[in-house]
Amino acid sequence: MNAMPPTEEDEAITRLSREFIAHTAPQELPLFRAVSEIYLNDPARLRSGASPGVDKMLGFGSGELLDLITPIVLVVVGEVVRFAVREFGAALKKRNANDLNIAPLNLAEAPAAAERNMARVSAERARLRDLIDAHFSLSEIENLCFEIGVDFEGLSGAGKLDKARELVAYCARQGRLVSLIEACQRARPFVAWAQSGAGALTAEQLAQIYEVALLRARDLKLADAQAALLAGALMDSLARSAA
Amino acid sequence: MEDALTQAVATPAQDVATAPAQRLNPFLFPTDTNMRFALLIVAVLSAGLLVFQSLSNAASRAMFHAFALNCGFTKACWQPYEIRQAAWMALGTLGVMAAGVLLYWLVPAWKIRRDRLAPITREDDAALFDYLQQLAREAGLTRTPIFVWNPLDPRVGGQAFGRLGRYFVALTGGLATRFYNDRLAMRAVLLHELAHLRNKDVDRTYLALTITAAFFALAFAPFVLSLLAEADTAFALSTLWRGMALALLVYLTCNAILRAREYYADLRAATWDGTDANVARVISGMPRSTRSVWRLQLTHPDPHQRLAVLQSPDRLFHAGFWEAAAAGLAIGAAFANVAAWLALALPAAQELLAYPLAALVFGSLLAIMLGVNVWRAAFGQAQLGGAWHVFVIFALGAGLGLFAGRLLLFRSTASDITANVQAGIATLLILVMLAFVGWLSVCAAIWLRAVHSEHGLHVTMAGVLIVAAILLVALLGAAFFVADNFAPWMDVPAQVFEGFNKVMRRLNLWLPLVGLALVCVAAAFVFRERPDRLP
Secondary structure, three states: OOOOOOOHHHHHHHHHHHHHHHHHOHHHHHHHHHHHHHHHHOHHHHHOOOOOOOOOOOOEOOOOEOOOOHHHHHHHHHHHHHHHHHHHHHHHOOOOOOOOOOOOOOOOOHHHHHHHHHHHHHHHHHHHHHHHHHHOOHHHHHHHHHHHOOOOOOOOOOOHHHHHHHHHHHHHHHOOHHHHHHHHHHHOOOOOOOOOOOOOOOHHHHHHHHHHHHHHHHHOOOOHHHHHHHHHHHHHHHHHHHO | OHHHHEEEEEOOOOOOOOOOEEEEOHHHOOOHHHHHHHHHHHHHHHHHHHHHHHHHHHHOHHHHHHHHHHHOOOHHHHHHHHHHHHHHHHHHHHHHHHHHHHHHHHHHHHHHHHOOOEEOOOOOOHHHHHHHHHHHHHOOOOOOOEEEEEOOOOEOOEEEEEEOOEEEEEEEHHHHHHHHHOHHHHHHHHHHHHHHHHOOOHHHHHHHHHHHHHHHHHHHHHHHHHHHOOOOHHHHHHHHHHHHHHHHHHHHHHHHHHHHHHHHHHHHHHHHHOEOHHHHHHHHOOOOOOOHHHHHHOOOOOHHHHHHHHHOHHHHHOOOHHHHHHHHHHHHHHHHHHHHHHHHHOOHHHHHHHHHHHHHHHHHHHHHHHHHHHHHHHHHHHHHOOOOHHHHHHHHHHHHHHHHHHHOOOOOOOOOOOHHHHHHHHHHHHHHHHHHHHHHHHHHHHHHHHOOOHHHHHHHHHHHHHHHHHHHHHHHHHHHHHHHHOHHHHOOOHHHHOHHHHHHHHHOOHHHHHHHHHHHHHHHHHHOOOHHHOO
């Protein structure tokens, strides 16, 4: 099979993955080039995780099964980068329409940056709740729910504030906050619903990046601490890239 | 002699800094891997002849009845039928072997594809690549193998494979990560795999596996199916048990090859490494095997047993009952089957050549197999001391094996051969083996005192084995000829057995088999290896 030349996305994926492996599992560096080539040529092979190949009958070795993280990291980074380019590509290519500019991982600072970003997410969600409470009546909130396909009666609480809080929380859990903000924007165009803060990516977009990374890493059985570090580092890198 | 013929390797118990212990060099003699491979070929030969004779019968029943009507007992009249049958047997058996060789040739490419192995290049990791090349140079291989890997395989392991002139060493992804965090363990695994190449056992291993697979797929499966359709149940059962016994011998011999090679690779790797500690550490991490009764079907020796041999390779200098019994069984079966096949294939006037020809091949082979074992054991005894009764047990195993092998003939043995006659034949074969092994062990003990170098040892042993082969060709040919043609003369007087005689006559052929099985089980119990009880 003739491999396609790597795209800018591919290069960003391998670079970010390598940075993460060099920091967290340097013993896997000898594997990195070969595994990343497999990923670029046949990503399906990696999505199912690592697989034992050499038969037991004639081999020699302790037979111990290691948790190789390189394949998982490549898959997670790949999905996050592709997601980010698809969803917020313009922000990542702002210097030159053809250039994809993704900042290196800063793993030493990643936990603190992730904490800051998540605090920003919480604050922005609280602000969204308050804006909905301030600009919509209870029946208008019901209409909003209908528009974005949320069961209004299913939201707990009776008062307007309760319903607004539950609606924001529900949409956050379902990854549908962007739809909610867009619906709000259509209904009350004069209100500044999304706040881009320090970077070009909104807190909600950063939260989405974090959740995509974390969920996929956990799906692929990456240890919790490593999954959180990877998700936080990717969120931080993309936030800096778009800033 | 000790200095020249022993080698220095530190044992795991020792500190690497301390002086390594002197121990016997297991590579002075042909390895068990080679001997067992020869046994496997012989076993496949016997099994193939038996199986294809049965298939030939099933395929030409109408022709058989036509010949039976016209020819009666006239040998010359039967000849076209017999030649046709002999051709079936020979072509079938050769076909199995050829299919095995073809598979052996194709296995590396198939394995690379199945396990998704790719060559390790310098671009992957220059330090790792250079290290692998350096290990290959340390191993002193004339041709560097191709290092391949499946970087997604999370296990920690390696494997040497390939075919003549094109060998590979496969690494798992897990093993490659050891390059940075446990290089000594990685080195031990790779040296072990390179030792397989240096010991030249990769070809034998894969040939053993593919020939065994070809035998079961192309010969044994159709054989069993044809017997299921056989109307004569007694005939079917009589053929089936012999076919199954030979198939079991093929299977167990193949597994025995896979086990034997590991001991030698462990020892070679530890010698190169300068210490046993790293190889021992990897072995210690391997999963333990199940109950001892199932060890015969294992393709790897139990790690406990491997450690015991690694600590004390003197254990490879042991002449064991089972080794001799297996050799006797395979050679006995091959001798009987090939002699009977020659009798079919040769014209009536030359039929008597069947015994000398079979004796020439299989007598020589048995002499070499037993001879090497006896020389090795005598060498071990000369260095470490030991009891003479080992050789008696060894000869007993060979004699009983030969006797049992004779029963695995493709055509049914005559029903007038009673249990008493069988006992006489067994006694004759055991006596022949006692005389042969006794003579050989005395020769070895005398010559070993005069030998002072490895070259001298090999020359002397080769000379003695040539004489031993000539002797055994004559002894074995005569013993089988007498057993087959003058069996009634060996009938043991009835009064010897008194009360048992009636039962034995009733049980006819089955009693010797039951007795043989009991003897084997008892011998296995008494002489079984107990490495875990070694100091």
